Amino acid sequence: MVDADIVKQLKGGLIVSCQALEDEPLYGSEIMAKMAYAAKLGGAAGIRANYAQDIKAIKEVVDLPVIGLIKRKYDGCPVYITPTMREVKDVVEAGADIVAIDATKSLKPDGKTTAEFIRDIKKTFDIMILADVSTYEEGMEAEKAGADMVSTTLSGYTPYSPKLEGPDFELVKRLAKDLRIPLIAEGRYWTPEEVVKALDLGAHAVVVGTAITRPKDITARFVRAIKLRS
Numbered sequence: 626m627v628d629a630d631i632v633k634q635l636k637g638g639l640i641v642s643c644q645a646l647e648d649e650p651l652y653g654s655e656i657m658a659k660m661a662y663a664a665k666l667g668g669a670a671g672i673r674a675n676y677a678q679d680i681k682a683i684k685e686v687v688d689l690p691v692i693g694l695i696k697r698k699y700d701g702c703p704v705y706i707t708p709t710m711r712e713v714k715d716v717v718e719a720g721a722d723i724v725a726i727d728a729t730k731s732l733k734p735d736g737k738t739t740a741e742f743i744r745d746i747k748k749t750f751d752i753m754i755l756a757d758v759s760t761y762e763e764g765m766e767a768e769k770a771g772a773d774m775v776s777t778t779l780s781g782y783t784p785y786s787p788k789l790e791g792p793d794f795e796l797v798k799r800l801a802k803d804l805r806i807p808l809i810a811e812g813r814y815w816t817p818e819e820v821v822k823a824l825d826l827g828a829h830a831v832v833v834g835t836a837i838t839r840p841k842d843i844t845a846r847f848v849r850a851i852k853l854r855s
């Protein structure tokens with residue numbers, strides 16, 4: 626069911642993605658909860674988080690809407706963002722307000738299409754669904770299938786979407802114009818100006834992850850600039 630209060634809380638705001646995989650230096654729920662707390666103090670409107678234990682830890686320290694997901698790889702399947710009902714259940718039980726799922730045209734590990742997967746989630750759980758897409762068509766399909774929001778998360782990460790260095794503004798513009806449900810802008814936002822531009826193009830909210838919560842990548846960006854100088 627759509628929670629109008631949550632949609633309203635996120636409107637025009639910044640959602641900070643606080644994620645560290647097992648092989649990343651900041652892996653650990655305690656650290657991710659501190660990241661989320663810092664984001665809240667900085668004025669974030671919401672948090673995006675991976676893993677049940679991180680979602681739980683974050684929910685204990687911040688009262689912001691949390692978009693939860695579980696990244697899990699299944700052999701031979703390109704879908705890794707909350708790919709099956711098993712991960713959805715864990716996200717729901719961890720207390721997330723919204724579940725983010727891969728809503729690309731790839732079949733899920735159990736052979737379901739995105740539309741079938743969304744239908745099954747709706748039948749089983751009372752949670753809002755954020756459809757992570759890589760193209761305009763996937764966004765429109767997700768809305769038709771019953772998603773509550775769409776995010777541009779996967780643009781640049783499927784073999785058939787454009788490989789841009791920065792955000793996919795064109796996708797934001799087209800989806801924000803044609804969807805009736807909220808469009809979230811996400812993926813490779815590094816500056817406040819880019820975030821403002823996405824909102825001006827009609828995005829409901831913008832997710833920033835790496836540029837705020839992955840110090841290894843932030844450091845590498847500075848170092849790269851220094852190296853280019855010589």
Ligand SMILES: CC(=O)N[C@H](C=O)[C@@H](O)[C@H](O)[C@H](O)COP(=O)(O)O
Nearest residue numbers: 642778782812813814833834835836
């Ligand atoms: C493609 C993929 O797996 N994206 C993931 C989705 O949850 C995260 O690793 C990203 O950090 C997140 O989307 C935010 O994007 P950025 O870190 O570029 O601000």
